Amino acid sequence: MTRAVLTAFLLFLSLTLFAETTRAVVRAHAKDAKFIGTGIGGAYVVIRNDLTGEILAKGLTTGASGNTELIMNTAIKRNDRLTDDQTAKFIGIVDIDEPVFVTIEVTAPVNRKNAAIKVSTQVWLIPGKHIEGDGIVLEVPGFILDVLAPQTHQVIPSASLKDNKVLIKANLVMMCGCAISKGGTWNSEDIEVKAIVKLEGKKLAEVPLHITDQTNVFEGTLDASAKGNYELQLYAYDRKTGNTGVDKVNFVIQ
Structure with a gap:
């Protein structure tokens, strides 16, 4: 094994050993309505390293649009959940060994090109510190x-x-x-x-x-x-x- 190959292998091994799996739940919430899920074709989510542009995770939100009574007619207090286990979401799973500043981009509803809106936000992902529950919610107007x-x-x-x-x-x-x-x-x-x-x-x-x-x-x-x-x-x-x-x-x- 050459020195260069050995160095690359050791670098890969060190990254693998120290990286931690981190989950981030992302949801697309239609403005003045419910969540964008399987019934309308879903929202397409991309989680990208803001510094390098590397795509860390991507995929569709899947699941139901949510509970109408809860979302539209219930006063929500701090720390109250707006979603349940069936509510549409995308779970981004990334392996990182240090905090990473990411851009999260949602295109929704992805199957309706004349109506699809692109929205984004930015957050820090920290190794092993999952973002779950309602997760990261992006509002989609229109x-x-x-x-x-x-x-x-x-x-x-x-x-x-x-x-x-x-x-x-x-x-x-x-x-x-x-x-x-x-x-x-x-x-x-x-x-x-x-x-x-x-x-x-x-x-x-x-x-x-x-x-x-x-x-x-x-x-x-x-x-x-x-x-x-x-x-x-x-x-x-x-x-x-x-x-x-x-x-x-x-x-x-x-």
């Missing part, structure tokens, strides 16, 4: 908003329209997938949903959308008497919480 109609690049014959009206339809949920309904825990009456419509690049109208009898589904109608290329940018806005969401489609009336 809504998941999907335009259902018109469809992307849908070509609509003007002759097929009744009274020149085009249905605008959208699905809106909280970032954890929690349902929005009239008078519900997440009340549609608190959320402004509106479509900004352009025709050939120029603003044509703003169309308010209202909740239907179907949970999460909002509808409105556009007066589209002119033919041409339309752009529809839909937004949702909650004045009380500051949550926002946007989706956009283009369609054609000919």
Whole structure:
């Protein structure tokens, strides 16, 4: 065994002997809602050494969104748990032999690219000193908003329209997938949903959308008497919480 190989082996052995396994629980909490878990595709977590950029742990949060009554309707005192064993989390497991300053980055909900938000925080990880319980909780603001109609690049014959009206339809949920309904825990009456419509690049109208009898589904109608290329940018806005969401489609009336 050469001197260089022996030195490398001894260095590796020393790091292995003195490193301690350290666990860090990370959770993504939808603002004004519950935790982001398996039901909505999870949040993607990366724990990175802030100095070197080395990724120490990565993976998805898995589990349930949590107890609605506890999270939304219960006054939480200091040291009270907001989560239980089933609540969505990612457990980062790292082997370190000295304190490491890390950046923890969460992208959520990872499967919804038009709605995914990236948030981060920084903490010291100390060998053998686990961060458990509720763990490190990162708040993820926003809504998941999907335009259902018109469809992307849908070509609509003007002759097929009744009274020149085009249905605008959208699905809106909280970032954890929690349902929005009239008078519900997440009340549609608190959320402004509106479509900004352009025709050939120029603003044509703003169309308010209202909740239907179907949970999460909002509808409105556009007066589209002119033919041409339309752009529809839909937004949702909650004045009380500051949550926002946007989706956009283009369609054609000919």
